[in-house]
Amino acid sequence: MWDVKNSRASGKSVEAQKINLAVDKIRVEVNRRYQELMQTDGYVTAAKLKDAYLGIGVKQETLLKLFEQHNAEFEKKVGHSRAQGTFTRYRTVCNHIREFLPHTYRREDIPxxxxxxxxxxxxxxxxxxxKKCRTNTVWGYMIVLKHIVSIARNDGRLPFNxxxxxxxxxxxxxxGYLTQTEIQTLMDAPMKNATHELVRDLFVFSVFTGLAYSDVKNLTVDRLQTFFDGNLWIITRRKKTNTESNIRLLDVPKRIIEKYKGLARDGHVFPVPSNGSCNKILKDxxxxxxxxxxxxxxxxRHTNATTVLLSHGVPIETVSRLLGHTNIKTTQIYAKITAQKISQDMETLSHKLEDMEKNICRAI
Incomplete structure (x- = not known):
């Protein structure tokens, strides 16, 4: 028998209990679909609720599908407007989520x-x-996930944050950075062989230009141009951020360029060893x-920002442009105010305030 008033099967038989359990599950699911529709659309009709419950015309947007779609599009831009390292980070976070879902939620994906x-x-x-990730690694990975979520929010697929x-x-x-004395120590140190000398010189070139390894490796002769002021400049874009980075060449980097002129292939400025080899030799x-x-x-790069530029009075805004940073906050992480620079600035201030201080001291 059916209880019309309560919308349930009457009685306590096994059959009635099965029916009522099924009804309860349906009621819970219908209510969940109702709440979803209210969140996304702001209103519900009987037809919309029925379609949502039956899955008619409802495209289930999931996190991993969105992530994979994003990564596939991003990969096409690698080498053009996007860097391989950034793509690797997105792929790593996607893989971590793929492991996380069955581990914590016992499911393969999540709407x-x-x-x-x-x-x-x-x-x-x-x-x-x-995954035993350190704090800053976790921070970086969560920024990646937040970016993926923001894509869904911006295009209306996710109505909340x-x-x-x-x-x-x-x-x-x-x-960490080298002091001026340490840079001189590095240049005076006898190198074991020509490869060690090359890697040392490339490091010093980066110290005086601020270029990252990938930018030094990809630097071509056509990027060395005489600029509007009559000086030789590097006119390029940073591989990592694709931001413009124009750097005037000082005497040290010009001397290093001349030293290795004609030794590289395909129009490159330097015959740069692999990143792994460079790091191993630099450690030695x-x-x-x-x-x-x-x-x-x-x-x-930190030495360039701190010892070469900031400690010699170059404004941090200029340092940011030279390093190809998109945000000055990044530059503030790189560049440290040294005790020597503080001492120099306070000495300058002391001279500027000399007359004012004399007058105040007389009144004390």
Missing amino acids: LKELNLTFINDFEYFLRTE PFAGYINSPESVDR IGRQCGFKVRLTYHVA
Whole structure:
């Protein structure tokens, strides 16, 4: 018998209980679909609710599908307007999510509309515990996920922000740089062989230009141009960010270019060894020189920003442009105010305030 008033099967028989259990499941699912429609469209009709429940005309947007679609489009731009390293980071985060979903949620994918703050925090916990990621790595990976979510939000596929209320920040890291004395020590140190000397010279070239390894490796002769001021400049774009980076060549980098002129192929300026070989040799050279800082091309760029530019009075806005940064906050991470620079600035200030201080001191 059917209880019309309560919309349930009457009685306590096994058959009635099965029917009522099925009815309850349907009711829960219909209510969930109702709430989804209200969130996305702001109104519900019987026809829309029926179609949503039956899956008619409803395209289920999921996180991994969106991520994979994004990565496929991004990969086409690698080598043109996007860098391989950035693509690798997106692919890594996508793979981590592919592992995270069955590990934590026992599912292969998740609808975008089911994303929430709990999901975001669970993924962060997974990165820290299961993948053993450090704080700054986690921070970088969460930025990637946030970007993917923002794509869905911007095109209307996700009407809310799952990251609302999420708090995460990177740890401050001492980037490391060489002092002027250490740069001279590096240049005076005898090199084991010609390859070590080449790698040392390329590092110093980066110190005086701020170019990253990939930009030094890809630097071609046609990028060396006499600019409007009559000086020789590097006119290029950073591979990582595709931002314009025009750098006037000082005497040291010009001397290094001349030293290796004609030794590279395909119009390149330098015969640059692989990144792995350079890092290995730089580590050996740093140990030979007794440096506490491990030599890398990142250290070369930090040295350029700090020791070469900022410590000699170049404004941080100019430093940012020379390094090809898209955001001055990035430059502030690279560039450190040295004690020597503070001392010089305070000495300059002391001379400027000399008369004012004399008058005040008389009144004390």
